[in-house]
Amino acid sequence: MAAVSSRAQRIGHPIAIVAIVVSTLIFLAPIYWIATTAFKPRAVATSVPPTVVFSPEVTPFVKLFTKRVQLKEQPTQEVYDAAPWWEQRLFDNGERVLRVKGEVLPSQYPKRFMNSLIVAGLSTILAVGMGTFTAYGFSRFRIAGQDDLLFFILSTRMLPPIVVAIPMFLMYRTFGMTDTHIGLIILYTAFNLSFAVWLMKGFMDEIPKEYEEAALVDGYTRLQSFFKIVLPEATTGIAATAVFSFIIAWNEYAFALILTNRRAQTAPPFIPSQIGSGVVDWTVIAAGTFLFLLPVAIFTFLLRNHLLRGVTFGAIRK
Amino acid sequence: MAEIKLQDIEKYFGDNYVIRKLNLTIQNKEFVVLLGPSGCGKTTTLRAIAGLEEIDSGDILIDGKPVHELRAGNRDIAFVFQLFALYPHLTAYDNIAFPLRATRESKASVDEKVRAVARALQIEGLLSRRPSALSGGDMQRVAIGRALVRRPKAMLMDEPIGALDAKLREEMRTELKRLHLENDQTTVYVTHDQVEAMSLADRIAIMNEGVLQQVGTPSEVYDNPANLFVAQFVGSPVMNITPANLQSANGGTKVAIGQDGVAFDFPSAIEPQLSAARSDLMLGVRPEGVLLAHNEAAGHVAVEAHIIEPLGAYDIVDLKIGNAFLRARTASGFVDRPGDMVWARIDPAQTHFFNSLSGDAIHVRLDE
Numbered sequence: 001m002a003a004v005s006s007r008a009q010r011i012g013h014p015i016a017i018v019a020i021v022v023s024t025l026i027f028l029a030p031i032y033w034i035a036t037t038a039f040k041p042r043a044v045a046t047s048v049p050p051t052v053v054f055s056p057e058v059t060p061f062v063k064l065f066t067k068r069v070q071l072k073e074q075p076t077q078e079v080y081d082a083a084p085w086w087e088q089r090l091f092d093n094g095e096r097v098l099r100v101k102g103e104v105l106p107s108q109y110p111k112r113f114m115n116s117l118i119v120a121g122l123s124t125i126l127a128v129g130m131g132t133f134t135a136y137g138f139s140r141f142r143i144a145g146q147d148d149l150l151f152f153i154l155s156t157r158m159l160p161p162i163v164v165a166i167p168m169f170l171m172y173r174t175f176g177m178t179d180t181h182i183g184l185i186i187l188y189t190a191f192n193l194s195f196a197v198w199l200m201k202g203f204m205d206e207i208p209k210e211y212e213e214a215a216l217v218d219g220y221t222r223l224q225s226f227f228k229i230v231l232p233e234a235t236t237g238i239a240a241t242a243v244f245s246f247i248i249a250w251n252e253y254a255f256a257l258i259l260t261n262r263r264a265q266t267a268p269p270f271i272p273s274q275i276g277s278g279v280v281d282w283t284v285i286a287a288g289t290f291l292f293l294l295p296v297a298i299f300t301f302l303l304r305n306h307l308l309r310g311v312t313f314g315a316i317r318k
Numbered sequence: 319m320a321e322i323k324l325q326d327i328e329k330y331f332g333d334n335y336v337i338r339k340l341n342l343t344i345q346n347k348e349f350v351v352l353l354g355p356s357g358c359g360k361t362t363t364l365r366a367i368a369g370l371e372e373i374d375s376g377d378i379l380i381d382g383k384p385v386h387e388l389r390a391g392n393r394d395i396a397f398v399f400q401l402f403a404l405y406p407h408l409t410a411y412d413n414i415a416f417p418l419r420a421t422r423e424s425k426a427s428v429d430e431k432v433r434a435v436a437r438a439l440q441i442e443g444l445l446s447r448r449p450s451a452l453s454g455g456d457m458q459r460v461a462i463g464r465a466l467v468r469r470p471k472a473m474l475m476d477e478p479i480g481a482l483d484a485k486l487r488e489e490m491r492t493e494l495k496r497l498h499l500e501n502d503q504t505t506v507y508v509t510h511d512q513v514e515a516m517s518l519a520d521r522i523a524i525m526n527e528g529v530l531q532q533v534g535t536p537s538e539v540y541d542n543p544a545n546l547f548v549a550q551f552v553g554s555p556v557m558n559i560t561p562a563n564l565q566s567a568n569g570g571t572k573v574a575i576g577q578d579g580v581a582f583d584f585p586s587a588i589e590p591q592l593s594a595a596r597s598d599l600m601l602g603v604r605p606e607g608v609l610l611a612h613n614e615a616a617g618h619v620a621v622e623a624h625i626i627e628p629l630g631a632y633d634i635v636d637l638k639i640g641n642a643f644l645r646a647r648t649a650s651g652f653v654d655r656p657g658d659m660v661w662a663r664i665d666p667a668q669t670h671f672f673n674s675l676s677g678d679a680i681h682v683r684l685d686e
Contacts, residue, residue, distance in 0.1 A: 210403035213370050218464070219391040219420035232407045 031293065037286035042093060045283045059089045060283035064274070064291075067098040067105040109288060112270040117295065118181055119266055120249040123188035127249075128242045130189070131196025132204075136230065138197070139204035140212075150201070153194045161191060162254050169258055179260045187259070188249040195248075196241050203237025204230070239306030243299065250296055267292050320381050320394075320471035320504050321346045322367060327376035329362055329528075336362050338528040340376070344472075349498050349505045351515040354525035355551070360508045363525070364474050367506060368397045380471065391420070396465035400477040402457045404449040404464075410456075411436075411445040414463045421468075435463045438500070455486045462497070472504040480509065491517055512552050516540070524548050542670075546677040549602045549670060555634055558608070558644050561674065562601035564589060573664075575601055576642035582664045583617040591682050592671055599680075600672040605634055607668030608646035610653070611661040618661035623653045637662055 012020075037045050039056035071094050075083075080091055090096055098105040134153075138146060168187070169178070177183035207230060215225035231238075257269040271288040275281070300307065322344040329337040337359045344350045352360040365371035367378060369390030378385050385393050396417070404413050411432060418428045436442045439459045449457055458478060465473055479490045495518055498505055509515055515522050516536045524531040524539060524547070532544035543549035549557050565572040565581055571589045572581035592599060611618055624643065625636040628650060635653050637644045637660070646662065653660055671680045 208401065208403065210399045210401060211405060213390075214397065214399060214403040214405075214464075215416070216370065216390040217368055217393075217395065217397040218417035218468070221389070221391065224420075229405055233405075 034286050034289050034293070037283060038290040040283055040286075042279075042281055042283050045286070057089065059086070059093065060281075060287035061291075062086045062090065063095075063281065063284045064109050064287045065107050067107055068095045069098060070094060071096055108265075108270060109267070109274075112265055112267045113291070115181065115260075115264055116250060116266040116268070116292075119184045119188060119264070120246055122181075123185045123192065123249045124242055124246040126185065126189040127192035127196045127245045128200075128238060131193055131200045131241060132231075132234065132238060134193075134197045135200030135204045136226065138201050140209060150198070153197050156190075156194045165254065165258055168255070172259055177259075179262060179264050181264045183259060184256065184264060184266065187255055188252060191252075192245040192248055196245055199241045199244070200234070200237055203234055203241075206237075207233045236306045239303040243303055243307055246299055247296055321379075322472060322504065322506065323377075323379040323382075324363070324367070325377040325379065327363065327366065327378065328374050329359070329366065329371070330374050336528050337366070337373070340525075340528075340530050342523055342530060342533060344504060344506055347502045347504055349507065349518060349520045351519035351522045352506065352508045352525060353512060353515040353522050353551070354510065354531075356510055357527075358525040359528040360510075360525050361476055364397075364476055364506060364508045367472075368395055368474050369393050370397070394468075394471045396468060396470040396473050398458075398461050398465050398473065398475040398478045400480050402449070402461040402481075404452075404457055404460055406449055408448075409445065410441065410447050410449070410452065410460045410463075413449070413460055414445075414467050417464060417468045431467050432463075435467045438466075438497070439463050454482050455490060458482065458490060459493075462494075466497070466501065466503075470503075472506065475505065475507045477509050478507070479514070480511070487514075494518060513554065516552070522552075524551060526551075542679070542681075543602075544679055546600065546602070546672050546674075546679075549672070549679070553604055555605050555645060555647070557602045557604045557670075559600055559602045559672075560642055560644070562599045562671070564592060564596055564599065573601060575644070576640035580619055580621070580639045582619060582662075584664075584666050584669075585684050587684055588666070588671075588682050592680060595671075595673040595675075595680055598674040600674045601664075602670040602672060603644075603664050603668055605645045605647035607665045608637070608644055609663050609665055610635065610646050610648050611663075614661055615663075618663045620659055621662045623656060623658045623660055626653055626656055635660075 036056075038060050039058065040051070040054055041057055041059070044051045044054045068090065071091065075091055075096070080088060083091065087097060137143065138150060143149065172178045172183055177186075211229045211233065212222070212225045215229050216222065220228065251268065252266075253268040256266045260266065260269070267288070271285055271292065274284045274288060324340055324342045327337050327340040328335075340359075340363060342350075352363060354360045362371055366373045369385065369388060373386070380393060380395070404410075405416065408416065414432045414435060415428050418431060423431075432445070433442065436445055439462060441456060441459045441463065444452060444456055444460070449460070452460065462478070465475075475494075478494070479487045482490060491514060497503075498518075507515075507518060519536055521533060521535055522539050523533045526547050532539055532548045534542075539548055539552050543552060543557075546559065550559060560575045563574040565574055566586075566589065567581075569586075571584045571586045573584050574581040614620070621637045621639055621644075623635050624638040627634040627636075631650065633648050633650050633652060635646045635648055637646055644662070666684055669682075671682055672678065673680055
């Protein structure tokens with residue numbers, strides 16, 4: 001790594017700082033807006049001009065996690081006073097929660113959220129796992145038609161996935177894979193695999209093959225040297241690839257909408273369905289979106305060191 | 319402790335014929351250096367012995383047993399790489415312990431062996447460091463430690479000190495020699511640096527374009543190069559090589575070099591021995607075989623000193639002989655200024671003759 005030489009280099013040029021701050025604000029603005037909207041009273045959420053100062057409340061989250069119906073008539077004062085605070089806020093909004101034998105009925109959101117975690121998580125593990133092995137093969141062995149194969153792998157990304165939505169749907173229906181977790185997992189793994197192979201191949205090429213050769217001579221098998229030497233060396237690449245794959249799978253909307261409805265539906269198609277009947281309630285959408293952002297943010301935050309090294313990998317020679 | 323025997327080794331990379339029918343036996347406990355320019359096949363040969371490269375034909379025998387069926391890890395051989403190939407995510411200790419852990423040795427025995435090797439290499443204080451916190455020399459010590467710790471049958475080294483700077487290289491050279499003397503390990507060492515080869519080797523095997531040119535002790539290859547390639551590759555400063563013409567003179571033989579035909583006296587005994595290649599003769603003489611005098615003397619020829627390179631312990635003087643140059647090694651300051659005239663002769667005992675068509679040396683006996 002180059003030594004940091006001057007003060008200017010250490011803290012950056014003033015213009016560069018301004019540029020970074022401005023662009024950061026631009027990128028953060030929608031997230032800020034979603035986050036604040038999630039805590040706004042419904043009336044304030046759509047006001048024009050937008051309200052910036054408001055007293056935050058968690059009613060949108062209460063709505064997000066419960067099944068509600070419109071009130072036909074105002075509850076009596078006794079019912080109102082007997083209700084917990086969060087239910088009173090719903091009454092104020094002209095809604096009430098559905099109860100079965102006194103138990104509050106939860107909404108579908110937690111299930112959809114879990115589905116997203118399962119589908120995105122497993123497809124990421126599969127795509128990165130297979131991608132790592134494939135990339136290792138391409139990087140280390142002379143394979144007949146190697147360049148053509150790599151081009152073929154990349155070519156699966158050359159058309160927008162949505163153009164194959166109808167054949168996909170027919171195929172999935174034939175095989176009974178619509179509305180299944182495994183169906184979405186296979187689909188997202190296939191999406192991400194070509195990307196993972198190409199990204200990982202770049203990282204594998206950067207790992208000197210002498211490391212494995214040293215291990216081979218020292219009495220290890222190729223598989224052992226792969227796990228003991230190559231994998232630890234490739235963690236940066238694996239982390240970067242995993243983050244990108246996870247984001248793609250996590251945010252996928254179109255196929256999730258087409259291929260799933262009840263059992264395996266993920267959060268992206270579910271959140272807009274909350275727009276609901278009657279009045280459009282943006283605060284619930286915002287609350288759902290806000291929570292939906294968190295896993296990716298946390299995942300990326302945990303891997304941030306690897307990720308930063310990952311995107312600049314290969315730019316710096318030791 | 320092993321004897322390594324290479325029999326008719328051939329290797330192709332695509333259409334590239336990189337090792338051509340190589341035969342070489344490395345004796346038990348011997349230090350053999352494979353020397354040659356880059357791309358001559360020496361590293362490929364070394365990797366083939368280690369099992370990192372497959373050969374297309376021929377046999378590699380270790381202690382008399384053919385090894386092509388054996389994986390690299392089962393050949394009981396250690397390899398030291400030019401760029402050390404230390405595992406960056408492991409400490410120096412774990413790097414050295416790595417080969418032992420493949421064998422499921424007990425923790426205590428691994429620890430004992432690692433520390434013993436570290437002591438021998440004087441890197442005990444560095445064991446907890448990662449490779450990135452080590453200097454080049456220490457990285458190579460750790461790499462050598464990793465190779466030694468298992469007490470393999472043989473050590474293979476691929477330009478192990480080539481990546482170090484000149485001063486460190488000299489230190490490590492001495493250290494490698496010391497280690498070899500202490501451990502008596504069969505060693506095959508690849509380098510393109512003939513000084514390294516001369517100083518380390520019991521025997522040097524010189525390769526060029528996949529062909530083994532000569533195998534011999536350092537003094538054999540220096541004093542009796544088998545052909546023009548070896549003559550020019552071994553020795554620094556480089557041997558003078560020049561076309562030569564035999565001239566019979568009354569009572570003696572003269573050898574003329576350069577186009578103007580400045581002729582030097584040689585014993586007449588050489589003439590019949592060289593007659594077969596008379597018209598395709600090359601003369602080779604190392605700078606120390608070109609003797610200079612300040613005054614005219616018997617058998618000396620007057621020549622102009624063209625360039626003087628003072629190298630401290632001695633000078634190299636380029637003598638202008640017609641349109642050719644002959645480099646002579648003199649005591650420092652022997653020739654004052656470029657352009658001075660001096661008297662030169664070529665020592666017949668240090669002169670080599672080659673057939674310019676085949677490149678092979680023609681061995682000449684001076685006494686009769």
